Amino acid sequence: xxxxxxxxxxxxxxxxxxxxxxxxxxxxxxxxxxxxxxxxxxxxxxxxxxxxxxxxxxxxxxxxxxxxxxxxxxxxxxxxxxxxxxxxxxxxxxxxxxxxxxxxxxxxxxxxxx
Amino acid sequence: xxxxxxxxxxxxxxxxxxxxxxxxxxxxxxxxxxxxxxxxxxxxxxxxxxxxxxxxxxxxxxxxxxxxxxxxxxxxxxxxxxxxxxxxxxxxxxxxxxxxxxxxxxxxxxxxxx
Numbered sequence: 328x329x330x331x332x333x334x335x336x337x338x339x340x341x342x343x344x345x346x347x348x349x350x351x352x353x354x355x356x357x358x359x360x361x362x363x364x365x366x367x368x369x370x371x372x373x374x375x376x377x378x379x380x381x382x383x384x385x386x387x388x389x390x391x392x393x394x395x396x397x398x399x400x401x402x403x404x405x406x407x408x409x410x411x412x413x414x415x416x417x418x419x420x421x422x423x424x425x426x427x428x429x430x431x432x433x434x435x436x437x438x439x440x441x
Numbered sequence: 442x443x444x445x446x447x448x449x450x451x452x453x454x455x456x457x458x459x460x461x462x463x464x465x466x467x468x469x470x471x472x473x474x475x476x477x478x479x480x481x482x483x484x485x486x487x488x489x490x491x492x493x494x495x496x497x498x499x500x501x502x503x504x505x506x507x508x509x510x511x512x513x514x515x516x517x518x519x520x521x522x523x524x525x526x527x528x529x530x531x532x533x534x535x536x537x538x539x540x541x542x543x544x545x546x547x548x549x550x551x552x553x554x555x
Contacts, residue, residue, distance in 0.1 A: 355533070357554055360553060361502075361553065362503065362517075389475075389476065391478070393465065393512075393547065395510065395511040395512040396510050396511065397510065398511075402467050402549070404476055417549065421535060435533040438471070
C-alpha cells in the first residue's frame, strides 16, 4: 500500500495517499508549522502541491513493521532522486484496520541528517 | 509516561525514555543519518548525550492519541526553552502493550518548520 501510494506521489498525484488515509489522520512534514489534523485538512494541503512533485526514482530502505491486532507501525528511511537532486527522509506511518481496511492514522515525514 | 520521561530528559537524564522503550524500539531524530534499531543501540546513542541536555521549560502541545487494543500512537508538537533559545518539534510516539506494560516501539522526533 505504501509503495503504491508513493509511486503515485512521485508523479505529482497525492490521491493514492488520500485514498488510504483515515478520516482522523494526523500528519507531520518539515514544511508545516504544526500538525495537520484530519483528512479534509490533509486533502487541502495536498491539493496545494498537486502536480508539483516529480520523483524519477526512489528507494524505500530497511522497512520495519510492528503489528498488533488492528494497528501497525511502518518505519523506513527513504531516498528519492529528481534529476541530480537527492533527498533523504525518515518516515513513520501508523496504519489502523478500520472496517477491515488498513488506513493511515499518523504520518510523519522528516529530513534525514545529511 | 511521556511527560515523566520528558521531565527527566530535560535534566540530561535519558533513562526515563530507556525504561519505557521496548527491546525492539526504532528511533528517528534529526541528528542521525539512519534509523536506530533496538534498545541497545538507542542506549548507546543516548549515553553519548547523557548530561548534555538542559531544558528550562517545555510545552507539549495538542497531544492526540489513537488507540486500539495493544497499540497506541501519540503525536504532539513540542516547544522547549533553554535560556532564550526556543526549539520547536514534531513528535510521534508509538506505544505497544507488552506483558501488561506500555512500551515505546517507535519514536520519531523532527524539527518543526520555523
